[in-house]
Amino acid sequence: MTDFSMLTDDDWAQRLTPEEFRVLRQAGTEAPGTGEYTDTETVGVYSCRACGTELFRSAEKFHSGCGWPAFFSPLAADRVIEREDRSLGRVRTEVLCANCNSHLGHVFAGEGFDTPTDLRYCINSICLTLEPKDDLSS
Numbered sequence: 001m002t003d004f005s006m007l008t009d010d011d012w013a014q015r016l017t018p019e020e021f022r023v024l025r026q027a028g029t030e031a032p033g034t035g036e037y038t039d040t041e042t043v044g045v046y047s048c049r050a051c052g053t054e055l056f057r058s059a060e061k062f063h064s065g066c067g068w069p070a071f072f073s074p075l076a077a078d079r080v081i082e083r084e085d086r087s088l089g090r091v092r093t094e095v096l097c098a099n100c101n102s103h104l105g106h107v108f109a110g111e112g113f114d115t116p117t118d119l120r121y122c123i124n125s126i127c128l129t130l131e132p133k134d135d136l137s138s
């Protein structure tokens with residue numbers, strides 16, 4: 001099994017497309033409304049595009065209107081890392097894959113969305129791969 005923590009930037013550049021590398025490994029952001037999963041309602045599991053770890057499910061996805069896929073919870077709390085990000089001159093919370101430490105997006109709290117958590121995990125489509133499933137309980 002690959003130890004993703006050992007991969008260098010050169011390794012990642014060979015595994016990913018240039019745009020995937022820019023977002024996942026350099027904490028970039030895809031343009032709003034351009035991602036392939038923004039409005040997707042397909043039942044399934046979203047895995048990390050970089051390492052394949054299952055991160056989010058369609059059951060926790062909701063329409064936020066923000067231009068990126070939004071989830072109110074990860075598949076399990078230990079699948080993601082959340083850390084403070086002051087890069088734009090304000091404090092945000094960055095979300096990373098706990099397995100490979102790739103950037104996924106940001107999480108915002110208390111925006112008033114009618115979801116069980118009132119959290120919005122705002123995740124770049126290009127960081128995810130959707131595997132459609134007939135039934136999430138299986």
Ligand SMILES: [Zn+2]
Pocket residue numbers: 048049050051052053097098099100101102
């Ligand atoms: Zn990952």
